[in-house]
Every structure is written in structure tokens, then in C-alpha cells.
Amino acid sequence: MANRREFIKISSIGAGGLALAANTFSWSKGMSFADDLLSPDKKGALRTPTYCELCFWKCAGWVYKDERGEIKKITGNDDDPHCNGRFCPRGTGGVGMYHDKDRLKKPLIRAEERGKQIFREASWDEALDYIAEKLGKIAREHGPECVALFTHGSGGKFFGDLMKAYGSTNIAAPSFAQCRGPREVGFLATFGELVLSPERTDIRDTKCLVLIGSHLGENMHNGQVQEMSDAIDKGATIITVDPRFSIAASKSKYWMPIKPATDLALLLTWINLIIENEWYDKDYVEKYTYGFDVLKERVKPYTPQWAYGITGLKPEMIYDTAKAMHDASPAVIVHPGRHVTWYGDDTQRSRAVAILNALLGSWGRRGGFYYPEKASLPDYPHPPYPKPKRTWRDAFPGKFNLANEVLSTGICDASIPNTARDCTFKAWLVYGTNLIKTLPERKKTLEAIQNLELLVAIDTMPMEITGYADVILPECTYLERYDMLRTNPHREPNIALRMPAAKPKYDTKPAWWMAKKLADKMGLGDYFAWNDIEELLDWQLKKIGSSLDEMKRIGVKKFPRQYDDLYFWPDQDFIFNTNSGKIELYSTDLEKEGFDPIPKYTPHPEPPEGYYRLIYGRAPMHTFSRTINNPNLVDLMDENTVWVNPKVAKIWYLENGQEVYLQNQDGVISKFPIKVRVTERIRWDSVYMVHGFGHSNKKLSRAYGKGGSDSELISKVMLDPVMGGTGMRGNFVTFLTEKPVEEEVAS
């Protein structure tokens, strides 16, 4: 009998098992290579291993240089399960990040000169001393728990360690409350397991892939796009639910042009149909699930006819698609999505997705959801971290208890002084996240920033957030540095190395160096007891039977699985990591917290007359701010457009390519004009744009003023009461065809 709890425990203890097993690989020990930065590949070309930092999929690849020693191209590593030797356009264009002349070049400190605030260049020592001194002061006056770290990127790990050593566990990523949070909480409540990244979806072997909003193909998360293509090859049925004719929709057998904000109605109807028609996996449901009978009762009202009125989807189509899922089951995936903070009921919607998967028996089955495994590395020995007296949760007593990560927006809220709150944040370290464009409700973010005593931005580019910083630390790009080994879970446990392909340009430094130096200056040097990162990595690698030299040569190393299989075996007994030990169709966790234990449909507000719902998504060649000034990628797409249905265009006399300003329901007007794209690909009640454009920092020579920003128009949030996710699709916009008077333009 396999027990998930056990597994979690073991794997969290450390690399014990793995280290033993890996001893069989000891042939690699003692082999030494010229410690040249470069290792020749089969064909004699010079290349160094890396993993990509252009998005969070972290594909491993090779960096090649030309005869002059300039970085020329980056390609995928054939052994890497994240990318299978093929990068996505952003990864391939990663070279542009290195060559970008607009990069941050020197540490900068905010100073006052003749009554005006300016940044002045500083030496690294000076900048780090400044931070160390301020953080020391804040710790003395308010306690270290009043400092938070926002991080979204590899190097954030080192600053995370620094924070923990300093005494704060408030380490937040926008990838929770603005992104994956609801699905992780929804799946955790149902299966006792996270979806993780890369997602544990077994797309390559699926017979039916249901995408609810997930716009794979535009969402260029590499492995998934590759596997979707494999699935198309193998004739899988693809069902895409999207109000926009997405690229995925265009590859689908069924495109369900749903009315936005009504997905939960469709999901509940599917659940009802599958139960009514006995299309669920009876043995599976019987053996593994909890609460089936209540579920069956509760979803009865959700008929296709009812759903038709709400979603605008034809009853036959709803029926046919439910049948298609059944026909494919258990090799069916109702995809959990990734960016799921849409309408505030997102955890409940994710729960419905999880329930649907449970009924179809796809969890733990081939072509459904597999059980991933992660190579775990031992931590370099360090003194125990101090136990913080307070955490961000103290600012929200009794709320968001199911949030299993820190809420970025929560920290933001708790940085605005409020007598009702116990904990007001005084300092932010911001690593690799452009909060200004990333968080909704910009007014609030800016207010919070105004109240800080210290804001440190660690970035590679002069993004908007750096403009609000007291100190800017310029990091070198991923092509110029080491980071921790990549250890994401996958079908096979594996690790990947990132090493510098070139010396850092300008006066930039890697995160590990900054964090360690800062720790030294703050008297926390013991927590970073290694001399440099090569020593740290080599130490870790030797513990699991590899070495830095070996990894420089191969880039990616796979290990055999240690625990059970990818899938359940027939009739396997299994205890899920939930209160009931079963897959909870009826969630006891949610019930305990006072939420609906079974999702219920509630309608959301609709756009007023003359307004359209603002929805947004990804373009394959960009990742938010991250790529927005990258010369190679700007070359592919230099601005976004606002997609408008021809019917709407007619009403407003809008023409293709015409520039308009957008104004939202709160009167916020876009700072820059955006060009109209008249296209049938969008519904008449919505407009669409790619997120990440419309930058306002002039130092971004390619991105400044190009296209429009969805972020600035998201002034209203539909908060997820379960876990604090920020639903961002409840904003409505209208068109201004004339340039608005200057004062009215929101900043």
C-alpha cells in the first residue's frame, strides 16, 4: 500500500534514497574536464549548458558562441524533459536579453539633489551597505517580519534564504495570488496534491484534452505545447472552451465559444451529465472518492438547457463534449489551467475541474494526470533559521487559511497602514517581478510603496518597478551566471545546470553573489557558508552522485524514480493526502473554512451598455515585461492590439489599425493609445489584448509607449474569498477615439 503522506515526508527529509541510488553513477566521479567555461559538443562546437529564464517552464539548453566569442544562439537540450531539445520562440530569442543595450548597468541609489529625486550610481559595496544598514534598522525598530520579499525567478532563492536567515518568511510570488493559486488550492482540497509546474498533465498520451481558457499555443509553455501537438498527431479529441477563437480552439474538434465568466455553469453541467448518464468511472469513484452522493444531488439543477441560457453554448454541444470525455476516459484531461485568477470564484471553478477529472478517473491514470517525481538536493549546512514571531497571515486573521503560499497582494495590502492590522510592512525586496504591471489595482500598489521605508529592486532591466526603488541592484542575465540547480518534478526526476556562457556585461552581478555579500554585511554570513556558488553546486551534486564537471558537460541529468509509478496500478489501494484520505468531491477543508464544499454557480456582473469585458492572454513570443524590450522578440511583435469583433467595430466606426484609448468602468484611461484589430476571433461582448505591453519607462527604448497595458485598466479585483486570489477579468472598457485631455490620463 502506497501512502502519499509518507512519500511527502521522505522526499522532504532530503536526498537520502536518491543519493544512495545515484551511487551507481559514480563512474562520473573523479573525471575532470578542462575548467574552461566551454565544453565541446559532439560536433566540436563550443557550448555551455543553461536553463532558460524567459519564462517559468525552465527549459534546459545549450548556449553557443560564434568565432568571436559572442553569444550567438541557444538551443534545447535533447535530454531535457521540459523541452525535448526544442526551445520556444522566447527561449530561442533569449540572446536578445543579453545583448539589450538598455539593461541595468550599475547599482543605483535614490538620492535627493536640489530638491529633486534622482538615482545616483553607486559601487556594489555602497549599495549593499545601504541596504544592510536599513534592514538592520527596520529589524530593530519593527522586527524582521516587517520585511517581505517578492520574487519570480531563479535567483530569488538566494534572497529567500537571506530573508529566512534574517527572520522573515514573507516570501511571495505573483505566481500564486495572480496566477496558479486557485487551482493549487482547488486540487489540494480535492486530491491532496498540487498540480505543480510543469503541470502533471499526461497530454502526450491523452485521448481527450479539455482546455478551459488555457490557450496552449499562445501560452507557449513548451512541454505542453509539444505534447498537445503529439496528441493532435495521435488523433486526440481537443475541446476548447474560450470566448475567443484561440489558436488552441482552431486546433480543436469542439470549440465552445462560451460567454465569459460562466465556465462554472458549464463545468457543473458536465458533472451533472456525466453522473446522470453514468459516464463516470464507477469503480474509481467507488474506491477513491468521498461525497459522491451529495455531489450527485447538488448538481441536479445544472442541466444543458439551463446552461444554454447562461453560457450561450448549445445543449447538444455540451452533451456531445461530455460524451467525448467519457469515451476517452480515463485518458482524458480536463486541464486545470495555469493563470486561473479570473472571476473570484476561481478556487471553486478549479474544484469543479478537479471533480470532473475525478469522476472521469483521470487522476493517476495514463493520458490523465501522472504522479511526478522530483530529484531532491540536500541543503548546504547552515544554522537553523530563526522562527519569526509574525507572518503576513497575522494581517488577515481568520482569512485565506487555505492559501498554501504567501499572497503578494496580501503583503501589498498589509503595507498600507491600517489600525485594524497588526502587521504593517516596512520594506520590500523585489526580485525579478515587475509589480507595477503585475499586480492589479495599481493605485493600491503605489500607495503601499509610498509607505515603505525601503524598496530594493533586483532586476536586469529598468522596468517600472525599479523606478520606485530606493536601491536598484542590477543582476546579470541568466546567460552570465550560475543559479541553483533546476529540480522541477517530472515523469523522471531530473536536474539541470545553469552556468555562465559569458562574463557579466557592465557592472552587473548574479543573485547568489549579492545575497551572500549582503548576508556578510548583515552578520548572517554563516547561512551562506560556501565560498562561491561552484563550491555549493559541486557539494550538492557530489551528494547525489554527480559533479559540477559532469553537469557542465551534460547539462541535464535524469535519475530513476524512487517511489511508485507514474500511474495507479489496477485496484491499487491508495490513501490521499486529504482529511478523508479520499479524493474529496465534497471538500471537508472548504466546509471547515465556511465555504461551499461543493461548487455552486453564482452569476457575475456583466458589462454595462457601451462597455466590453476586458480579457487578456499571452502571445507566443513574449512573456509579460520580461521580454518586452528584447530586440529579437520585439522584432517578432512590437506592440499589442485590442481585438474587436467586426460588429462592435461597426457600431463604433473603428477601423483596423486605428488608434484608440480605452477607458474602464472606474474612469481609468489608458496612458497610451492602442491599435484596433478588427477580427472575428473575439466575441462581441468582450475585447482582448495581450498582457505585457504599454510600458511607460522611457529607458526601455523598444517597449516605451508600444501598445496598451491591460494592467492599468484592471482597477477592480474580484477577490477569491478562499485563498485571496485576485480575479482580474471583471473590468469593462469602452473606446475613446480622440486623444483624451492630458490631465485625465491615468498614470
Next chain:
Amino acid sequence: MKEEIITSGRMNPYIDPHLNIWHWQIPLYLFLGGLAAGILFFAALYTIQGKQDKYRTAVKIAPFITPFILIIGLIALFWDLKHKLYFWQLYTTIRFESPMSWGAWTLMVVTPLSFIWCALNIKVIFPDWDWKFQWVKEVEAFFRRNILVISWILLIFSLILGVYTGILFSAFNARPLWNTSILGPLFLASGLSAGAAAIVLLSKDHFERVQMAKIDLIIIAVELFLIIHMFMGFLASTQVQIDAANLFLGGPYTTPFWLFVVMLGMVFPAILEILELRGYKMPHYIAPILVMFGSLMLRFIIAYAGQESRWLY
């Protein structure tokens, strides 16, 4: 609705949003080539016909401008080349399928001939001219003896040059507007018309002016016929060619084409010439200037509009 877009930001200014590889240089070059061809054609023709004295301007005076305009044309062409230092590669090979190539070689023949022609007639303009060296005089005598042969060569090559100015475009079936065999004759006619107009302009002899004006009238009639024919051809063809024709039939080139090329460049001067032939008095330079202007505009408009017509997207 059908939407066809390039999503990867192909921002090459020479091909997007439409072809934009040839600017003023090429139409100017083609106009000057056509004009020179027209002038030299009449010079050669009347020489062969033995009418040198009746058409003194056509044979002896007007050709004097041809070396200059040919050279200016070549400079314009050279100006347009993007890889100028490799210019000489044009003359390392003859490629009969390439109009550019045989155009270059035709100019290689016509330009020296135009110089020779001027040399033979230099005394008309500078009566005291002396070639100084004996061998030059001998060469001159040689050419003078063979003036008929030279005339024939010139006649043929000026026709080739005139046709070439149109074929250069019509060889490109990639551009639906250019993809018509009528451009060759049309541009030839336009060149001859401009040549005739130039002669009218330069001539002080009433008889010669009247004769050339008559010829011009005929050529203009032919041009109008060809233009109508061309549009009928387009409209009876595929969608892309209908689209191409529509550039002139309601599209952005409608006004410039019908106003400048057809009305000002053909119909109006034709009326003036007819009136003049009927004995009305008016400044004789207006009609020929308009004809030349029309001929220039024709090249410009066809060059630019052709680049806007395309198969895809």
C-alpha cells in the same frame, strides 16, 4: 470576414506592407531611356529614309541631348543599386531571360552610338569644331561612310530600348499590375511619343513640327487604345489582376493616373495639337511638355502602383 495577416512582424521596409524596392530612380531611368529611344528612333528612321534635311532637328539636333539623358538615366539606375561596388558584375555575363541584363547591354550599345551620332553632327552645333587628331578624323570618316549601318543598328536598338522600359516591369508576373504584355508596346509608344514631343519642342521648323505633331497624335491614339485594352485584359482576368486594375478604377491611383497620364499627358495635348493643326495659334511648347510630363508620370505611376499590387495577403 477573411483576415490574412503576417503575425511575426515581418517589418522589412522594402517588402512590407507592400513592395517598395524601387523608388524614383527606376521610373526616371525608364523615362529617360524611353525618351532617348524615341529621339534616336526618329533620328535613325529619317536618316535611313534619307530625310535628314527635312527633319533637321530630329536627325541632327535632338539627338544631342540623348547622351546626357542616357547618362543621367544610368546614374539614376546606379543610384538605386543597393550593392553599388559590384555594378560591374552586370557586364560579366549576358542573361537573355533577364530584362535587367539585356537592358544593361542594350544601353551598352545605344549609349556609345548616341555619342557617335552626336560626334557626327557636332558641326551642326559648333560649326568650328575640329577633331584635332588625324586618327579621330579617320574614325569619324569611317562612321560617316557607314551611317546607314549605324542607323539601322540604332533603329533596332532604340526599339529594343523602348520596349525594354516596359518589359522590365511586365517580366514580373509576381506583380499582377505589371503582369501584362501590353506594358512593352505601351512604354515603347510612350517613349516614341515623348521623343516626338522633344523634337517638336526643339524644332524651329514649322513643317517639321507639324509632321512630328501628326505622328505624336497617332502614337497617342495607339497609347489610349493600349491602355483601354490593358484594363479590359485585367478586368477579364483573375481576382488579383482585377484588384490591380482597381488601383486605377476607384483605388488610390485613380486620380493621378487618369488626370496626369491620360488627361494631361494624352488627351489634352492631343486636343491642343489638333487645334494647332487646324490653324489655331498658341504657344507650341505646351503640348510637347505635357506629353513628356505624361510619359514621365506613366512610368512613375506604373512603377509605384505595380509595387502595391500583390498576390498574397
Next chain:
Amino acid sequence: MRYAMAIDTKKCVGCSDCVVACQTENNVPIGYCRDWIVEVTDGTYPQLEIEIRSERCNHCENAPCVRCCPTGASHYEDGGTVLVTHHKCIGCGACIASCPYDARYSHPDGYVDKCTFCLDNRVKKGEDPACVSVCPTKCMYFGDLDDPNSDVSRVLKMRKWKTLIPEAGTKPHVYYLI
């Protein structure tokens, strides 16, 4: 030997990876490209279809660009590829105007450039062209039409396909699976 490429419009997601990969592999300057993506949407919401094509020089069997080149810079090479010899090109633009597919561009250094099928730098070394090897959806196939077992030959046998503007009579060697 006749090199050809087949691109599956049913799998291509229009990501443009093939475009960047070509740029970095072949030193195509920023602002120019040898390949590009076309998206054609047809129909009325919600009855819609999209065809996505990764386009490049078709290495035409009957290439107008070769015909009209005055210097012979544009020429046929091994396997029926159409290439440009940079030092013979005078930059007259005739080939650019002659290509119905707008596949050529004028390199900032003066000569005309376009897709080479990566002949010298990859294909002759036994590798796939850069765009083919990078494509995340594996929707591109490259090989020899004369070899019935090549990827291209096989996929063209199995699937319906088309070429672009067949009316132009250029006999393209890039095929689109539909």
C-alpha cells in the same frame, strides 16, 4: 536530389520560433527575416477556421528570381535550392520584385538575401534546417523528394497538401499540409 519542406498547417501554432531560430542561426539582422508567419482566419464568429503558415522562399523549380537576375547571382544549387551569391549581387532589386511570395529582402550590407534551406551550414552536415529543428510542434518536415523514404516524401504521400500561388507557375518546393 530535390530538397523540399512540408509544413503542417494543422499543427503549426504560429509561435514564430522558426523565425527567431533562423535569425540567430543565420545571422539575419534584426528587422529582417528569412521566414515569417501568416495567419488566415476565415468565417464569422463562431464558425471560424484558422490556417497558419510558416512561409519562406519556396526554392521554386521554375524560379522567376533566377530568371530575372542580371548577373547570375541568383542561381540554382544542389538539390534544387535557389541561392544568392552575395559578391555577384548588385542589389538591383529585380529578384525581389519578381518573387510572388515576397521571400527576399535586401540585406543592410547591400546584397539580396533569403532562405537558403540552411544548405551549407546545416543540411550538408546532415542536420535539419534551423527552423525545422527548433519547431516545438514538430510540424515541419525536410528532406529529399527523390527519396521515397524521406520524411517529406512520406508525409506528402499520406496527407493532403497545397503549394502557394500555383497559378504563378513557379513550382514551389515548400508544401503545406492541409
